[in-house]
Amino acid sequence: MKCVIDQRRDIESGQVCDGCRAWLARTLVEIVELYALLPANLTPGQAQGQRVSGSREAPLPLRVDPLDLGMPARAATVHDPLGDQIGLLSVATVLDCWARDWADVRAMRETLPEPSVAELAKWLGNRTDWACDHHPAIDEYAIEIEALRHPLRSVVGVSEIPPEHLDVPCRRCDLMDLHRLPGQDRVECGSCGDLLTEDEYSRWTKMLVADIRSHMKELVEFLRARLDEDEHIACGAQRTADFAWVPAALQSRWDARVDDHICRWSPERALAEVAAKRALLTVYTEAAAWYDANKSAPAGELHGLYIALQHIALPYAGHPDYDEAWRP
Numbered sequence: 001m002k003c004v005i006d007q008r009r010d011i012e013s014g015q016v017c018d019g020c021r022a023w024l025a026r027t028l029v030e031i032v033e034l035y036a037l038l039p040a041n042l043t044p045g046q047a048q049g050q051r052v053s054g055s056r057e058a059p060l061p062l063r064v065d066p067l068d069l070g071m072p073a074r075a076a077t078v079h080d081p082l083g084d085q086i087g088l089l090s091v092a093t094v095l096d097c098w099a100r101d102w103a104d105v106r107a108m109r110e111t112l113p114e115p116s117v118a119e120l121a122k123w124l125g126n127r128t129d130w131a132c133d134h135h136p137a138i139d140e141y142a143i144e145i146e147a148l149r150h151p152l153r154s155v156v157g158v159s160e161i162p163p164e165h166l167d168v169p170c171r172r173c174d175l176m177d178l179h180r181l182p183g184q185d186r187v188e189c190g191s192c193g194d195l196l197t198e199d200e201y202s203r204w205t206k207m208l209v210a211d212i213r214s215h216m217k218e219l220v221e222f223l224r225a226r227l228d229e230d231e232h233i234a235c236g237a238q239r240t241a242d243f244a245w246v247p248a249a250l251q252s253r254w255d256a257r258v259d260d261h262i263c264r265w266s267p268e269r270a271l272a273e274v275a276a277k278r279a280l281l282t283v284y285t286e287a288a289a290w291y292d293a294n295k296s297a298p299a300g301e302l303h304g305l306y307i308a309l310q311h312i313a314l315p316y317a318g319h320p321d322y323d324e325a326w327r328p
């Protein structure tokens with residue numbers, strides 16, 4: 001069964017996953033905090049949401065009006081069946097409607113809280129776990145809470161933090177499109193929509209690193225041996241050749257283009273290639289050692305280096321020691 005809020009993550013019981021539960025609780029707290037900052041944004045000239053200084057970043061779908069947001073709770077419908085709601089509903093109105101609704105569904109004759117944003121949020125916050133398990137419209141509640149957060153942030157002048165791009169591949173689609181969403185206990189794949197909690201993400205990167213390490217030990221040894229051979233052969237040619245590595249000196253019986261090619265791959269050049277590839281091996285071993293020392297280090301660097309070394313090993317794929325599992 002899928003979580004009714006994100007509609008993607010599998011859950012074993014109830015209707016809402018742990019990540020969304022935590023997110024709902026945090027969003028409610030954030031709304032109370034942002035709401036407390038509203039009075040400071042109610043100076044003359046700002047009634048239409050025009051900030052005196054600074055600029056709003058993204059255009060909002062609704063007219064933002066701190067006066068609307070800050071109004072006391074009204075016994076109006078949040079769902080606006082006539083579509084004639086012009087400004088925003090006040091925060092207190094939205095929370096009050098939900099408190100009344102939850103009290104009805106719970107049918108426990110509970111006393112409704114005083115209709116202030118702080119009290120309403122506390123009342124709802126204490127019942128969020130219940131709502132996640134039992135309320136039939138918890139998904140609508142999530143949408144409306146999120147819809148309150150956006151204009152509040154905008155009016156108060158707190159900009160949205162962009163998602164953090166993570167440099168490891170998705171466990172499901174293998175694409176490099178994982179993001180950590182600000183203020184949310186989850187990591188999302190922008191391509192396949194896979195959702196991970198922080199715990200799942202941490203386990204996934206550990207598995208990824210373990211997998212890389214299991215292949216890498218032998219791949220690194222294999223590459224070192226091949227580079228030693230390349231170096232040995234290049235040094236031998238350097239010592240025994242009695243000509244300068246320029247095409248004119250070579251004057252072979254082949255096409256001049258073959259001479260060009262031979263000179264391009266002079267022993268110096270071959271040794272420089274060996275040195276560059278050895279440098280990559282060193283970067284990998286250092287990154288692996290660093291990862292061991294700091295378990296929280298990003299796995300992305302190791303993953304990127306693994307891919308680079310897989311490609312570097314490819315020209316040696318004909319060697320009997322080459323392992324097909326290294327093929328990128």
Ligand SMILES: [Zn+2]
Pocket residue numbers: 003004005006007009016017018019020021
């Ligand atoms: Zn969820």
Ligand SMILES: [Zn+2]
Pocket residue numbers: 170171172173174175177189190191192193194
């Ligand atoms: Zn994906």
